Structures are given as C-alpha cells and as structure tokens.
Amino acid sequence: MAELAFFSGTMDCGKSTLALQIQHNRSARGLAGMIFTRDDRAGEGRLSSRLGLITEAIEAGAGFDFHAHLVRHLTAGGRADYVIADEAQFLAPEQVDQLARVVDDLGVDVYAFGITTDFRTRLFPGSQRLIELADRVEVLQVEALCWCGARATHNARTVGGRMVVEGAQVVVGDVGAHQEVGYEVLCRRHHRRRLTAATAGAAALSPDVLPVDAATAPRAD
Known part of the structure; x- marks a missing residue:
C-alpha cells in the first residue's frame, strides 16, 4: 500500500539531506521518482542540503496542482514510483490534499519534508494539514x-x-545566514526569552541567568 509520510523537525535537523538520501536509495534500485520543492535556499527548481548536496526539482509554487501534474505525466507514458516534496510547510492545505490523492488514487508513495512551526511557534498551514492527513x-x-x-x-x-x-x-x-534577516534554532527556554547566540553573548548571559529588564531591575540604593 502506498503511503503519505511526513518527516518534520526544526531547521538544521537534516530534512533535505534525508530527502536526497531517499531519492538516492530508490534511484539506485531502479525506481523513478519526481522531486518537488518550494522556495529552496538554493533558488527556484532546486532541492539542496546544507551539507552541499543538491539536485534539480520541480518548483511547486502557489496554484501548482500535484495530482493533475502526476496524472498528465503518467498519462503521457511517464513513470513515477514515488514523490518527494521538500519545504512542504510552504504548501497550501489544498496542495497537501492533492498529495494525499496521489497516494490514494494513483498508488504512489509520497514523502513530504518540512518544518512544523514558524518563527512565532505557530503551525505552518501545510504542516498542519500533513499532520492531519499523513499515514x-x-x-x-x-x-x-x-x-x-x-x-x-x-x-x-x-x-x-x-x-x-x-x-x-x-x-x-x-540558519546562520550572514545577512540582515536570518534564522536560528533555539530551545524553548531561550525562544521564550528571545535570547539568540548574538544577544546572549553580547549580554554575557549564561543559559541559567534570567533576563532582567533595566526598567524593572531593583535599585542598588
């Protein structure tokens, strides 16, 4: 039986690396797959890992229909034994429904990879729908x-x-981008306190020191 599997985690935990490993293992056994991604760090139509691995992929932007694309591909005589969908957190809920139809109607395994929550600790719509539907x-x-x-x-x-x-x-x-807007992975405690590596280092705080607001700190009279 084909299945819809969702592999999730924080940034920097190896999701794209695993996606590329699954693609490698299955292609080495003669299986044909279709790889989709969206807004990859390496640019449009790329699936990349921070380890430096990269492969071509189909960009699944807003309005892309996974089920219709697979049907056209198979009807034209193409082959698809499995589907990999990276950066799945960016998908719309209806696109996740389409991936479920690829599994149920076409009998094709779908492996989706994505971040569960955003920088505000809220579920991405795509990830939420995958949690609801995945086998x-x-x-x-x-x-x-x-x-x-x-x-x-x-x-x-x-x-x-x-x-x-x-x-x-x-x-x-x-993660660790040398640009104005970047990302960092934190434990819950330091996410709640908004303590990044840069701000903690600048304040010379240890992990166990509670942040103190200067306006509310006790006066040393």
Missing part, C-alpha cells in the same frame, strides 16, 4: 542544538542577530 509522521532524530547546547525545538527569525516575532510568515532565509 505516518516522523520527527527526525538528528537533533539540532540551541546555542546553549540544549536540544533546539523552535525556529527563530533574526534581524541583525536579534530575534523578531512579527512579520510575514514566509521569508526565505537560512
């Missing part, structure tokens, strides 16, 4: 680490090294 949901076991050494569980958006909690849900960037 199997797996949290990746390669643990990303917060700057303090604890397991990273949350994604933070940074501007100039400082964590922000407002703005559009989707802004393409990367």
Whole structure:
C-alpha cells in the first residue's frame, strides 16, 4: 500500500539531506521518482542540503496542482514510483490534499519534508494539514542544538542577530545566514526569552541567568 509520510523537525535537523538520501536509495534500485520543492535556499527548481548536496526539482509554487501534474505525466507514458516534496510547510492545505490523492488514487508513495512551526511557534498551514492527513509522521532524530547546547525545538527569525516575532510568515532565509534577516534554532527556554547566540553573548548571559529588564531591575540604593 502506498503511503503519505511526513518527516518534520526544526531547521538544521537534516530534512533535505534525508530527502536526497531517499531519492538516492530508490534511484539506485531502479525506481523513478519526481522531486518537488518550494522556495529552496538554493533558488527556484532546486532541492539542496546544507551539507552541499543538491539536485534539480520541480518548483511547486502557489496554484501548482500535484495530482493533475502526476496524472498528465503518467498519462503521457511517464513513470513515477514515488514523490518527494521538500519545504512542504510552504504548501497550501489544498496542495497537501492533492498529495494525499496521489497516494490514494494513483498508488504512489509520497514523502513530504518540512518544518512544523514558524518563527512565532505557530503551525505552518501545510504542516498542519500533513499532520492531519499523513499515514505516518516522523520527527527526525538528528537533533539540532540551541546555542546553549540544549536540544533546539523552535525556529527563530533574526534581524541583525536579534530575534523578531512579527512579520510575514514566509521569508526565505537560512540558519546562520550572514545577512540582515536570518534564522536560528533555539530551545524553548531561550525562544521564550528571545535570547539568540548574538544577544546572549553580547549580554554575557549564561543559559541559567534570567533576563532582567533595566526598567524593572531593583535599585542598588
């Protein structure tokens, strides 16, 4: 039986690397797959890993219909033994429904990979729908680490090294990016305190020190 599997985790936990590994393993056994992605860090029509691996992919932008695309491909005599959909958090709920139809109607395995929550700790619509529909949901076991050494569980958006909690849900960037807008993975404690590696280092705070607002700090009279 074909299945819809969703592999999830924070940024920097190896989702795209696993997607490329699955593609490699299956192609080595003579299976033919179709790879889709959206807003990959390497640019349009690319599936890339931070380890430097990269492959061509079909860009599944807004309005793209997975089911219709597979039907056209198969009707024209093409072959598809499996589908890989990376950056699945960016998909619309109806596109996830289309992936489920690819499994149920066409008998093709679908492996989706994505971040579960955004920088505000809210579920991405695509990830939420995958959790609702997937036959199997797996949290990746390669643990990303917060700057303090604890397991990273949350994604933070940074501007100039400082964590922000407002703005559009989707802004393409990367972990550790040397640009104004970037991303960092944090443990829940430091996400709640908005302590990134840069701000914690600047304040010379240890992981166990509570942040104190200067306006509310006790006076040393």
